[in-house]
Amino acid sequence: MPEIKVTPLGAGQDVGRSCILVSIAGKNVMLDCGMHMGYNDDRRFPDFSYITQNGRLTDFLDCVIISHFHLDHCGALPYFSEMVGYDGPIYMTHPTKAICPILLEDYRKITVDKKGETNFFTSQMIKDCMKKVVAVHLHQTVQVDEELEIKAYYAGHVLGAAMFQIKVGCESVVYTGDYNMTPDRHLGAAWIDKCRPDLLISESTYATTIRDSKRCRERDFLKKVHETVERGGKVLIPVFALGRAQELCILLETFWERMNLKAPIYFSTGLTEKANHYYKLFITWTNQKIRKTFVQRNMFEFKHIKAFDRAFADNPGPMVVFATPGMLHAGQSLQIFRKWAGNEKNMVIMPGYCVQGTVGHKILSGQRKLEMEGRQILEVKMQVEYMSFSAHADAKGIMQLIRQAEPRNVLLVHGEAKKMEFLKQKIEQEFHVSCYMPANGETTTILTNPCIPVDISLGLLKREAAIGPLPDAKKPKLMHGTLLMKDNSFRLVSPEQALKELGLAEHQLRFTCRVHIQDPRKEHETVLRVYNHLKGILKDYSVQHLPDGSITVESILIQATAHSEDQGTKVLLVSWTYQDEELGSYLTSLLKKGLPQST
Amino acid sequence: YRDLHTFELQAPTRLIEWAHGSRVCVAGYGQSDGNEILQLIPPPTLLTKETQGLCPERDFKVECGGFSERPVYSLKYVLDTSLLVTSGPPDSSLQVWQVSAEDSDVIKSVSHIAAENDTGQSWAKIATISARAPWVLHGSRLDRVQITEVESRKNVYTAASGGSEELSGLAFLDCNTLLLCCATGQLCLADIRQPQNLVEAVSVPSAPCSEQWCMGTRHGAQGLEPSSQPVARLSSRGLLTLTDLRKTSEFLALAKARVPSPGSGAEFLCVSWAPALEGCLAISGFDGTVHVYDTQSWDSSGREAEPIFVHKGHAFGGAGGSGDPPLVTVHTWHLQKPRTLLSAASDGSLHVWDWVQPCGKC
Numbered sequence: 033m034p035e036i037k038v039t040p041l042g043a044g045q046d047v048g049r050s051c052i053l054v055s056i057a058g059k060n061v062m063l064d065c066g067m068h069m070g071y072n073d074d075r076r077f078p079d080f081s082y083i084t085q086n087g088r089l090t091d092f093l094d095c096v097i098i099s100h101f102h103l104d105h106c107g108a109l110p111y112f113s114e115m116v117g118y119d120g121p122i123y124m125t126h127p128t129k130a131i132c133p134i135l136l137e138d139y140r141k142i143t144v145d146k147k148g149e150t151n152f153f154t155s156q157m158i159k160d161c162m163k164k165v166v167a168v169h170l171h172q173t174v175q176v177d178e179e180l181e182i183k184a185y186y187a188g189h190v191l192g193a194a195m196f197q198i199k200v201g202c203e204s205v206v207y208t209g210d211y212n213m214t215p216d217r218h219l220g221a222a223w224i225d226k227c228r229p230d231l232l233i234s235e236s237t238y239a240t241t242i243r244d245s246k247r248c249r250e251r252d253f254l255k256k257v258h259e260t261v262e263r264g265g266k267v268l269i270p271v272f273a274l275g276r277a278q279e280l281c282i283l284l285e286t287f288w289e290r291m292n293l294k295a296p297i298y299f300s301t302g303l304t305e306k307a308n309h310y311y312k313l314f315i316t317w318t319n320q321k322i323r324k325t326f327v328q329r330n331m332f333e334f335k336h337i338k339a340f341d342r343a344f345a346d347n348p349g350p351m352v353v354f355a356t357p358g359m360l361h362a363g364q365s366l367q368i369f370r371k372w373a374g375n376e377k378n379m380v381i382m383p384g385y386c387v388q389g390t391v392g393h394k395i396l397s398g399q400r401k402l403e404m405e406g407r408q409i410l411e412v413k414m415q416v417e418y419m420s421f422s423a424h425a426d427a428k429g430i431m432q433l434i435r436q437a438e439p440r441n442v443l444l445v446h447g448e449a450k451k452m453e454f455l456k457q458k459i460e461q462e463f464h465v466s467c468y469m470p471a472n473g474e475t476t477t478i479l480t481n482p483c484i485p486v487d488i489s490l491g492l493l494k495r496e497a498a499i500g501p502l503p504d505a506k507k508p509k510l511m512h513g514t515l516l517m518k519d520n521s522f523r524l525v526s527p528e529q530a531l532k533e534l535g536l537a538e539h540q541l542r543f544t545c546r547v548h549i550q551d552p553r554k555e556h557e558t559v560l561r562v563y564n565h566l567k568g569i570l571k572d573y574s575v576q577h578l579p580d581g582s583i584t585v586e587s588i589l590i591q592a593t594a595h596s597e598d599q600g601t602k603v604l605l606v607s608w609t610y611q612d613e614e615l616g617s618y619l620t621s622l623l624k625k626g627l628p629q630s631t
Numbered sequence: 632y633r634d635l636h637t638f639e640l641q642a643p644t645r646l647i648e649w650a651h652g653s654r655v656c657v658a659g660y661g662q663s664d665g666n667e668i669l670q671l672i673p674p675p676t677l678l679t680k681e682t683q684g685l686c687p688e689r690d691f692k693v694e695c696g697g698f699s700e701r702p703v704y705s706l707k708y709v710l711d712t713s714l715l716v717t718s719g720p721p722d723s724s725l726q727v728w729q730v731s732a733e734d735s736d737v738i739k740s741v742s743h744i745a746a747e748n749d750t751g752q753s754w755a756k757i758a759t760i761s762a763r764a765p766w767v768l769h770g771s772r773l774d775r776v777q778i779t780e781v782e783s784r785k786n787v788y789t790a791a792s793g794g795s796e797e798l799s800g801l802a803f804l805d806c807n808t809l810l811l812c813c814a815t816g817q818l819c820l821a822d823i824r825q826p827q828n829l830v831e832a833v834s835v836p837s838a839p840c841s842e843q844w845c846m847g848t849r850h851g852a853q854g855l856e857p858s859s860q861p862v863a864r865l866s867s868r869g870l871l872t873l874t875d876l877r878k879t880s881e882f883l884a885l886a887k888a889r890v891p892s893p894g895s896g897a898e899f900l901c902v903s904w905a906p907a908l909e910g911c912l913a914i915s916g917f918d919g920t921v922h923v924y925d926t927q928s929w930d931s932s933g934r935e936a937e938p939i940f941v942h943k944g945h946a947f948g949g950a951g952g953s954g955d956p957p958l959v960t961v962h963t964w965h966l967q968k969p970r971t972l973l974s975a976a977s978d979g980s981l982h983v984w985d986w987v988q989p990c991g992k993c
Contacts, residue, residue, distance in 0.1 A: 242671065242691040242981075245637040249689065427693070428641045454696040454736045461665060461698065
């Protein structure tokens with residue numbers, strides 16, 4: 033049976049890094065190539081030795097697909113392509129291609145410069161890796177080679193995130209990456225058509241979660257900001273240029289307007305330019321609302337949000353500042369942080385995950401005394417808050433996606449085995465499909481039932497149609513013919529035509545069986561007895577006694593001879609062609625039973 | 632409000648039950664097959680005493696779940712065991728389930744308890760106790776009340792025939808005393824050591840139009856005799872009566888809640904006492920709101936009472952305008968945090984809210 037094989041090299045049953053190998057109809061595809069953010073050693077990279085023990089991976093993989101720019105999905109890409117070795121194509125969407133290198137470089141800087149790691153990729157490696165990237169558009173079918181094609185679908189979650197359909201012939205797999213089924217302020221919801229893949233690989237991180245409504249989170253965020261500003265404190269929000277920053281800006285602007293607040297809100301300029309640039313490039317990736325506002329005005333022409341100047345950080349009084357980078361590991365946000373950390377009236381709100389080693393990570397872990405450059409100790413008295421707006425699909429969302437795509441099988445990654453049993457049963461019960469949850473390094477084999485189109489010759493079709501009722505599209509019909517496979521075409525023809533085309537002669541097969549009968553009389557008397565016997569039994573068949581002493585039943589020949597050694601035994605030779613096998617066998621067993629006494 | 636969290640369940644629930652370890656259980660009541668029983672772990676914000684605003688763990692987690700073929704109208708955990716019992720239409724039989732959260736996250740169906748003389752007309756109300764053994768008290772009508780031992784499914788007690796009124800609730804007051812509430816408002820006390828005896832408590836004021844009643848008993852107060860706690864009864868017209876079970880001939884108090892009339896039926900009527908606040912109770916089931924009352928100022932006059940807090944969240948939550956406004960199906964109090972309640976509505980919403988006492992008295 034043809035099959036699809038899936039092996040997670042990471043994110044089998046753990047959250048941390050995603051790297052999945054799929055083998056479909058002879059093609060090998062790697063889905064995502066993520067870094068595990070929790071480890072400091074080689075465990076953070078996926079184990080590529082599974083593909084091959086030594087040497088480069090180019091020959092073993094047909095392509096690599098990256099779903100979005102989060103480091104747990106693309107963080108190991110430069111290591112994989114430049115240090116392990118891969119020169120084939122790497123597919124991702126345009127926004128992902130633009131943003132990936134920035135995040136990778138950022139990450140490299142933290143890991144190498146701040147933490148002093150040595151076994152890590154270099155800036156040049158990132159550049160070389162990105163040269164191998166082929167960017168794709170949404171809903172565009174890309175031919176990787178003659179047989180393999182891929183297509184990207186909108187996934188929500190972050191700017192540029194996509195779900196990918198991988199198709200070879202009529203077998204297909206859909207990989208979701210991280211996705212979200214509910215739209216938020218700046219991104220739409222994931223969408224896929226009824227493509228009916230053989231397998232849907234879905235993430236299930238939040239499958240067991242019932243999320244607090246966004247409105248509540250936002251309300252609490254605004255409350256915190258408001259309280260801080262009311263008591264004269266300053267709020268620092270470190271952000272990455274894109275994504276949540278826009279959501280929060282829109283949120284604050286509306287709130288400030290409604291509450292008629294006067295405290296200034298600033299957005300650092302470097303951020304504004306970068307963000308604007310990306311939004312202009314990828315406007316089709318955001319949701320309706322943003323597109324409308326963007327057309328009317330510049331993204332950051334807010335009434336209450338102004339461009340930031342370094343000097344403002346020293347101004348007295350309350351204010352809110354958005355600054356990069358997001359994990360407080362360098363640059364402007366870190367500078368501002370150092371100025372404001374000592375005052376307990378101030379607050380810093382971290383809007384997302386922080387990598388180990390960054391100041392952001394340290395203060396979220398509860399550290400309140402930080403060592404800065406030059407052995408200076410910074411005491412953190414300001415309030416530290418963490419707030420996550422990250423968008424993943426919950427159980428309801430996963431069911432929705434399965435309902436949209438109608439896969440024949442489902443495979444879950446990114447969850448804990450024990451906690452996914454309920455979801456597995458839920459999916460199996462509602463959709464009557466099989467659900468798999470492999471662990472890292474464990475291969476799951478999915479059997480598929482591909483349809484192979486075959487041309488049937490007109491002559492054969494006519495002949496078969498003449499035998500039975502007309503072919504019904506809904507009922508399978510059994511036909512007999514010869515399958516000719518030439519070059520890449522399949523044809524079903526009648527055996528005679530096949531012989532003719534191939535220049536072969538037909539062979540005739542004839543069987544002869546000897547049946548011993550006890551009869552002391554002469555041969556022709558035995559023959560007569562046999563003839564009468566058969567004529568009596570086989571009333572529907574043509575039984576004839578020929579002048580030469582043989583009997584025919586239809587086209588089967590029976591002759592009698594005397595046994596060479598024993599005159600009392602007669603030997604009946606029963607002979608038939610392959611086509612008369614059934615009747616021949618029946619006759620033989622009938623004769624073996626012996627002749628009745630009377631005749 | 633001091634705090635409000637809103638969640639959306641995949642299917643609406645009409646029960647919220649507390650389980651050990653601060654777990655909360657909800658279950659679907661839809662007509663079709665495939666109702667889910669979900670045991671949830673509340674977010675840490677609910678478990679700690681102080682409220683943290685932006686705490687990252689703000690979500691409920693599904694700890695384990697099960698699939699029920701019939702709608703689940705009532706669910707009770709059996710203390711000191713890993714079992715729970717559910718009931719629901721079409722008949723009065725009970726389903727017993729096993730929760731084994733460490734091994735797998737599936738709640739398995741273990742057995743059924745059939746009701747004797749099950750007329751197959753209504754669903755059984757249930758209550759559980761584990762004093763002498765794990766018992767479940769169940770019945771759909773006054774003359775069909777029985778106690779069954781959960782594990783062996785043996786019948787331990789059958790109440791004497793008291794009439795065939797439909798029951799709206801039942802409870803164990805202690806390991807020997809039962810309290811039964813009929814839909815007509817009648818309250819009956821029974822001692823299981825004397826099965827032939829059913830004592831009737833004071834009836835409710837008769838009304839021109841028919842109304843349905845439900846009851847709320849108070850648990851959790853340490854050291855106090857359960858029968859000394861007043862029993863509240865709520866009618867579908869909004870009447871509230873408080874009765875002291877030691878003096879059943881008269882009402883302790885009588886009041887009227889301000890609810891929309893005519894009531895939308897008694898399907899989801901719910902009244903409950905606050906476990907940690909003296910004299911406070913909450914009612915719901917009339918519309919998309921939950922009312923909290925302080926009964927300490929009530930008398931027997933039957934006057935309209937002013938709620939000290941009204942939770943309106945469910946009425947605003949929904950998809951906005953289309954279809955019927957959501958109806959609150961059930962509410963329950965947090966066992967430790969005095970002013971925190973959980974409420975669920977027919978649109979699948981689940982709210983956790985903490986209200987602030989308006990005039991500062993604590």
